[in-house]
Amino acid sequence: MPDTTETTNRFDALVIGGGIAGAEAALNLANMGFSVVIVEKDLSLGGKMIHLSKVFPTLDCSACITTPKISETARHPNIKIFTYSEVHDIKKLGENRFTAQIHKKPRYVKEDECTGCEACEKVCPVIVEDQFQFDLVGRKVAYIPFSIANPRVAAIDIENCILCGACEKACLAEAIDFTQEMEIIPIEIKAVVVATGYHLIDPVKLPNYGYSKFKNVVTAMQMERQLVPTRPFNTVLRPKDGKMPENIAYVLCAGSRDETVGNPICSQICCMYSIKQAQLIMGALPMADVTIYYLHIRAFGKGFNEFYLQAKSMGVDFVKGKVAKITEKENGNLIVRYEDVYKGKVKETEHDLVVLANGILANDGISEMFDGVKLETDPFHYVKQIDELANPTRTSIPGVFVAGAASGPMDIPDSILSAGAASSETASYIRRLS
Ligand code: SF4
Numbered sequence: 001m002p003d004t005t006e007t008t009n010r011f012d013a014l015v016i017g018g019g020i021a022g023a024e025a026a027l028n029l030a031n032m033g034f035s036v037v038i039v040e041k042d043l044s045l046g047g048k049m050i051h052l053s054k055v056f057p058t059l060d061c062s063a064c065i066t067t068p069k070i071s072e073t074a075r076h077p078n079i080k081i082f083t084y085s086e087v088h089d090i091k092k093l094g095e096n097r098f099t100a101q102i103h104k105k106p107r108y109v110k111e112d113e114c115t116g117c118e119a120c121e122k123v124c125p126v127i128v129e130d131q132f133q134f135d136l137v138g139r140k141v142a143y144i145p146f147s148i149a150n151p152r153v154a155a156i157d158i159e160n161c162i163l164c165g166a167c168e169k170a171c172l173a174e175a176i177d178f179t180q181e182m183e184i185i186p187i188e189i190k191a192v193v194v195a196t197g198y199h200l201i202d203p204v205k206l207p208n209y210g211y212s213k214f215k216n217v218v219t220a221m222q223m224e225r226q227l228v229p230t231r232p233f234n235t236v237l238r239p240k241d242g243k244m245p246e247n248i249a250y251v252l253c254a255g256s257r258d259e260t261v262g263n264p265i266c267s268q269i270c271c272m273y274s275i276k277q278a279q280l281i282m283g284a285l286p287m288a289d290v291t292i293y294y295l296h297i298r299a300f301g302k303g304f305n306e307f308y309l310q311a312k313s314m315g316v317d318f319v320k321g322k323v324a325k326i327t328e329k330e331n332g333n334l335i336v337r338y339e340d341v342y343k344g345k346v347k348e349t350e351h352d353l354v355v356l357a358n359g360i361l362a363n364d365g366i367s368e369m370f371d372g373v374k375l376e377t378d379p380f381h382y383v384k385q386i387d388e389l390a391n392p393t394r395t396s397i398p399g400v401f402v403a404g405a406a407s408g409p410m411d412i413p414d415s416i417l418s419a420g421a422a423s424s425e426t427a428s429y430i431r432r433l434s
């Protein structure tokens with residue numbers, strides 16, 4: 001049975017999501033003197049950004065921006081954080097008065113006792129795919145999610161655990177606790193910020209591109225992890241045979257602007273992250289050729305067009321053409337079949353690695369967190385902005401605000417700006433009605 005905490009915890013604001021937008025909104029509110037509770041579904045704060053190599057168009061180190069902000073959030077005296085937790089039953093009882101339940105899932109490690117020493121990880125005999133490295137390598141079943149995780153606390157992946165007890169014996173802090181159960185924590189808040197972000201399109205849903213069938217077709221996040229300083233290998237390798245690729249193709253709009261997969265809109269970030277990766281590959285593999293197959297290059301932000309031109313001048317080949325199909329040769333190389341738009345011809349080109357710039361989708365289940373009051377979504381399942389131009393962070397529920405990509409595809413600077421706006425609106429709402 002879940003452990004239910006009797007006392008209700010009171011905060012000014014609930015921030016759902018501990019990625020860059022959630023952290024920014026929470027920090028702003030906390031710095032204004034409000035008490036904030038962040039609920040993050042994953043084991044660590046940091047969202048997608050903490051996994052990136054560099055950011056476009058400045059090529060600044062992503063972790064160098066994310067980690068200080070996340071540490072400041074984690075250490076702030078006005079912020080309480082629940083990781084590996086979900087929000088349920090948000091009820092509006094009146095203006096400035098909401099209740100909700102936090103469901104804190106068991107990680108089978110006492111957070112306050114764990115020192116992050118990794119002893120459990122070293123002795124654990126079971127290896128499974130590491131989702132934080134996008135399945136490029138394995139991880140142990142007793143594990144710290146990734147090197148810069150916050151909190152840096154181990155967890156036991158109970159579904160794959162064989163209950164051998166080795167981790168328990170190795171843990172000098174006696175932090176492992178297989179008796180943990182889900183805790184239900186009731187909270188009362190005055191306002192809510194939804195910063196639930198997005199998820200990447202599953203490329204298996206794009207069968208023409210052969211992801212999962214052809215090992216040398218990878219996603220952009222799998223390439224991103226090969227370009228970060230904490231990369232699993234010390235260079236870029238193709239998965240099938242560990243060979244250094246010499247001729248890499250990017251397929252843009254993989255699952256974006258595509259009615260057939262139910263995502264007719266532009267994901268807004270794929271053109272630019274592909275251009276960024278192409279430049280980083282040219283640094284990591286100076287002899288490699290990089291071709292980007294595109295429909296349109298959407299370089300709309302500050303400095304984006306110059307960044308695109310820089311990639312061109314570095315030698316990245318941009319081919320305007322819709323990729324129809326990818327097939328595999330016996331040696332693992334891939335044949336990309338595409339329509340060359342300028343020449344009006346169907347062509348085929350051989351590459352030894354293909355990267356799918358898979359687009360993004362709204363996260364599911366946000367409306368279902370609310371009980372008795374409806375959080376409206378737009379036709380693409382993002383949180384509906386009721387006044388997109390004048391008040392883009394307001395939602396259909398007064399007192400509930402949206403920050404970052406929960407309201408639609410957006411890049412990092414726009415997510416941070418949106419979080420700033422959401423925190424200002426939240427502060428103003430709480431003050432006005434207090
Ligand atoms: S659970 Fe124990 S052994 Fe594992 S990292 Fe934490 S303190 Fe170390």
Ligand code: SF4
Pocket residue numbers: 120123124125126141142156157160161162163164165166167168
């Ligand atoms: S009990 Fe489970 S988590 Fe611990 S060492 Fe054994 S397999 Fe790994």
